[in-house]
Amino acid sequence: MAVIVTVEIPGGTEETYRRTTEQITSAPWFPMPGFLAHAAGPDGSGGWRVVDFWESEAAFQAFAEKARPIFEEMGMPPVMPKVDEAVQVILNP
Template identity: 40%
Template sequence: MAVIVTFDLPGAGQELYDEVIARVTGGKGFARFADVGDPGLLSHAAGPVDGGFRVTEVWESEEALAAHAKTFGPILADLGHADARPTIIPAHNVVVR
């Protein structure tokens, strides 16, 4: 079952986001899904919120997210955000192009 994942990063900005994405993609950046090595990612959006930065993703399953977290988690920890915990909810409906 698909899941919707939201990461709220208080005190973070676009600089942190860009650094995480650079590390996840080996410096290539993230402009297309082909740039991401994890095939279970269905959608990704990120932007500033009051007091921080938010990332919202849709994954094919919690298992796909868990596989990605093995890469993503240590990067966040290395950048001082080891306490970042996502909100995960089951997706009732997902529409993709």
């Protein structure tokens, strides 16, 4: 079952997001199996929001384990992602 993963990062900035994303996307293990799509932007209240689509929660958890050291190195605060079932994910072919 596909899932929508939403991460709210209070005080997150575009600069930190871009540096972190550069590290992740250049890692030899990226993209991880099960990764479908990613979007991010300001959350409207001074923080940053990340929304990912994964084939399963297990696929997302495997990614999170690999990415955790990068998040820590970049000084990102620990956050609890919200995982919801996706009834449908439509990708642009």
